[in-house]
Amino acid sequence: MAVHTGPSVAPAADGTPVRGRSRGAGGPAGKTRPPGGLRRALSVHWYAWTMVAPVVVVIGVIIGYPLLRGVYLSLTDANERNVERNIGVNHLPATYEFVGLDNYTDALTGSQFLGTLGWTLVWTVSCVSVTFALGLGLATLLNRRIAGRSLYRMLLILPWAVPGFVSVFAWRFLYNEDRGLLNKLLAGGGIDAVPWLNDPTWAKFSVIAVNVWLGVPFMMVALLGGLQSISGEMYEAAEMDGANARQRFRHITMPGLRPVSTTVILLSTIWTFNMFPVIFLLTRGGPGEATQILVTQAYKFSFEISPRDYAQSSTWGVLILVLLMLFAAVYRRVLRKQGDTW
Amino acid sequence: MRRGITATALAAILALAATACGSDGDSGSAGGKGGELSGTVTWWDTSTVGSEDKVFKKLAEGFTAQHPKVKVNYVNVPFGDAQNKFKNAAQSGSGAPDVIRSEVAWTPEFADLGYLAPLDGTPALKDEKDFLPQAAASTKYAGKTYAAPQVIDSMGIFYNKKIFKEAGVEVPGTVAELKSVSKKIKEKTGKTGLYLRGDDAYWFLSFLYGEGGNLVDAASKTVTVDDPAGAKAMAVVKDLVDSGAAKTDATDGWENMQASFKDGDVAMIINGPWAVADTYGGAQFKDKANLGIAPVPAGSVAQGAPQGGHNLAVYAGSKNLDASYAFTAYMTSAESQAKVAEELSLLPTRTSVYERPEVAKNEIVGFFKPVVDKAIERPWIPETGSLFAPLVTEYTKVLTGQTTPEKGVTSTGDAYRKLLKGWK
Numbered sequence: 001m002a003v004h005t006g007p008s009v010a011p012a013a014d015g016t017p018v019r020g021r022s023r024g025a026g027g028p029a030g031k032t033r034p035p036g037g038l039r040r041a042l043s044v045h046w047y048a049w050t051m052v053a054p055v056v057v058v059i060g061v062i063i064g065y066p067l068l069r070g071v072y073l074s075l076t077d078a079n080e081r082n083v084e085r086n087i088g089v090n091h092l093p094a095t096y097e098f099v100g101l102d103n104y105t106d107a108l109t110g111s112q113f114l115g116t117l118g119w120t121l122v123w124t125v126s127c128v129s130v131t132f133a134l135g136l137g138l139a140t141l142l143n144r145r146i147a148g149r150s151l152y153r154m155l156l157i158l159p160w161a162v163p164g165f166v167s168v169f170a171w172r173f174l175y176n177e178d179r180g181l182l183n184k185l186l187a188g189g190g191i192d193a194v195p196w197l198n199d200p201t202w203a204k205f206s207v208i209a210v211n212v213w214l215g216v217p218f219m220m221v222a223l224l225g226g227l228q229s230i231s232g233e234m235y236e237a238a239e240m241d242g243a244n245a246r247q248r249f250r251h252i253t254m255p256g257l258r259p260v261s262t263t264v265i266l267l268s269t270i271w272t273f274n275m276f277p278v279i280f281l282l283t284r285g286g287p288g289e290a291t292q293i294l295v296t297q298a299y300k301f302s303f304e305i306s307p308r309d310y311a312q313s314s315t316w317g318v319l320i321l322v323l324l325m326l327f328a329a330v331y332r333r334v335l336r337k338q339g340d341t342w
Numbered sequence: 343m344r345r346g347i348t349a350t351a352l353a354a355i356l357a358l359a360a361t362a363c364g365s366d367g368d369s370g371s372a373g374g375k376g377g378e379l380s381g382t383v384t385w386w387d388t389s390t391v392g393s394e395d396k397v398f399k400k401l402a403e404g405f406t407a408q409h410p411k412v413k414v415n416y417v418n419v420p421f422g423d424a425q426n427k428f429k430n431a432a433q434s435g436s437g438a439p440d441v442i443r444s445e446v447a448w449t450p451e452f453a454d455l456g457y458l459a460p461l462d463g464t465p466a467l468k469d470e471k472d473f474l475p476q477a478a479a480s481t482k483y484a485g486k487t488y489a490a491p492q493v494i495d496s497m498g499i500f501y502n503k504k505i506f507k508e509a510g511v512e513v514p515g516t517v518a519e520l521k522s523v524s525k526k527i528k529e530k531t532g533k534t535g536l537y538l539r540g541d542d543a544y545w546f547l548s549f550l551y552g553e554g555g556n557l558v559d560a561a562s563k564t565v566t567v568d569d570p571a572g573a574k575a576m577a578v579v580k581d582l583v584d585s586g587a588a589k590t591d592a593t594d595g596w597e598n599m600q601a602s603f604k605d606g607d608v609a610m611i612i613n614g615p616w617a618v619a620d621t622y623g624g625a626q627f628k629d630k631a632n633l634g635i636a637p638v639p640a641g642s643v644a645q646g647a648p649q650g651g652h653n654l655a656v657y658a659g660s661k662n663l664d665a666s667y668a669f670t671a672y673m674t675s676a677e678s679q680a681k682v683a684e685e686l687s688l689l690p691t692r693t694s695v696y697e698r699p700e701v702a703k704n705e706i707v708g709f710f711k712p713v714v715d716k717a718i719e720r721p722w723i724p725e726t727g728s729l730f731a732p733l734v735t736e737y738t739k740v741l742t743g744q745t746t747p748e749k750g751v752t753s754t755g756d757a758y759r760k761l762l763k764g765w766k
Contacts, residue, residue, distance in 0.1 A: 081455065086435060087433075198742060200742055203592070287739070290744065306425070306727055306728040
């Protein structure tokens with residue numbers, strides 16, 4: 001999880017589920033004998049339809065079309081060599097073919113997708129849980145009157161204020177095995193250099209550390225807001241009843257934070273699952289493929305290997321979307337069962 | 343819609359160009375028909391930033407002196423990103439340069455994808471006969487010529503003479519000697535012997551050739567990377583790293599390699615002429631005589647380094663083909679190549695340039711010329727540029743201990759067979 005660093009660069013079908021279906025044609029134009037219900041709806045609510053038409057069109061163009069195109073490409077064998085190209089004097093028609101669900105069976109039966117998915121889940125769960133724990137700890141610390149409270153808050157929000165790629169590059173310099181500051185500090189303490197980004201296990205640890213560092217401010221601010229909305233009287237009452245600090249935290253703070261924490265956990269899970277910049281800029285998915293998550297691997301298919309495999313990339317993109325939609329649906333259902341209003 | 347208009351316009355321009363008074367783009371002599379070429383030529387250069395790029399920028403902008411109405415827009419794109427950047431731009435038809443400095447392995451690939459303009463019979467290819475046959479080989483694809491060779495190169499060991507003297511060792515001629523030399527350097531000076539790039543498979547090739555292996559055999563359409571020789575070569579580089587004779591990184595290999603060599607933290611690197619100017623900028627090489635260059639170490643079977651280099655290719659969708667042809671001719675002309683050889687020690691691709699006194703006395707060119715003559719050519723097929731991606735993944739995995747040398751080359755071979763349909 002982390003700050004949302006601008007529009008994602010991942011190819012094709014990516015992004016959070018869109019509300020509402022896109023309609024190719026916005027508005028009532030060009031209808032031939034619509035059924036009665038529709039006609040009535042149009043005649044009564046024509047004004048409303050006209051008002052939403054531009055939005056529907058825009059969403060259709062910038063989200064709907066690429067999404068559908070991505071889904072379509074995932075059912076073909078499109079790659080760089082067989083898509084249509086118009087280059088000056090050379091016109092090359094498209095020659096890719098429809099292959100049905102082959103790409104999906106390849107992905108779901110091959111070891112690469114499942115292996116990458118495994119690491120992506122580890123990465124998501126560890127990033128979100130550590131970020132949440134740290135954010136909650138810091139928020140609790142800052143939720144009392146201490147000298148210089150606003151200064152601390154300012155400083156702790158800093159990672160969020162710096163553009164994502166700048167921080168990631170800064171970390172990349174820190175991690176450098178021979179010339180990085182981290183290993184220089186360790187050497188000062190007489191400890192051998194750590195191959196931060198050159199050893200598969202350390203690299204996994206390193207990317208998680210950077211992502212946590214980037215994500216904590218958001219968690220902290222959100223949870224601090226949640227903490228401040230819990231009324232002080234509850235704590236006073238609990239104290240009168242003889243509850244100690246730990247019990248107060250468990251029975252008042254945690255339930256009081258629920259509306260906030262469930263939301264930030266959902267958001268940060270989705271963000272972390274698709275956290276392209278941290279992985280891409282820190283390790284490029286390396287060493288080997290050790291830190292490659294689903295999105296960076298999909299990007300690699302589409303932009304780094306040659307010939308570029310658009311079909312496989314789209315397949316992975318669609319699978320990512322399906323996974324996240326499933327997760328969001330299950331998550332909401334669980335919460336609703338527990339009586340949360342969503 | 344706009345694209346349609348552009349295409350029509352281009353067709354019209356081409357027709358005009360074909361029928362108009364033959365623009366022979368005579369850029370060599372000052373007697374060109376003044377003012378017939380105009381517009382902007384955008385050139386994507388991929389040379390090393392901070393050393394090579396200054397020279398190329400100045401040279402490129404010198405084109406305006408001959409053609410006052412042509413503006414040269416010099417853009418330096420990092421070599422590592424250029425292949426992808428060009429593909430993105432070329433395919434969408436927006437933002438692509440008019441001329442690109444295309445690495446030898448990229449050239450057939452770009453040509454196959456239809457991104458390059460054929461240069462046969464255009465002013466871009468001046469004195470074709472003068473080009474070294476090796477350099478011209480990568481510019482030909484499917485019976486046409488798609489680029490003009492700009493520089494040619496190979497690899498050798500760069501070593502720090504001062505450290506060698508301190509440790510009392512000689513330049514290693516084989517991988518086995520490299521290990522013992524590194525050990526001695528470590529004992530005497532505490533420095534690491536060799537920095538081996540672990541994030542770029544090009545650096546693996548000389549070890550592969552040394553064991554008698556190769557990536558593919560184009561003549562018999564066979565994938566050969568997973569032969570025993572390939573596994574052996576992987577084991578050799580792994581052993582160099584494990585035994586402490588060499589150090590490596592999985593990211594930022596180029597920067598780390600150059601930095602540690604220039605600061606004298608390592609005694610040797612394997613590199614090519616393109617790194618010479620950058621290396622001279624290091625603290626250890628204020629005195630240029632401290633840099634020694636020797637052939638790459640031989641493996642158990644042979645001694646070989648890959649032949650590389652760069653061509654200049656014209657984008658098929660360029661809005662200014664005539665000026666681009668002339669610019670390509672100018673950049674690959676004998677005068678330009680001599681200037682580049684003199685200032686950067688890069689190897690010319692024209693036979694005649696080697697005979698010029700200022701080039702003939704350049705030691706680095708003198709060293710690399712025989713190396714290039716013996717260097718091993720890759721097959722110039724469209725897929726050559728695609729062979730590194732699967733290899734570098736496995737190469738890094740082997741070096742970081744995530745897979746064995748045998749498994750590494752097997753996976754690479756499988757990926758190649760997927761890429762090269764119908765190959766054994």
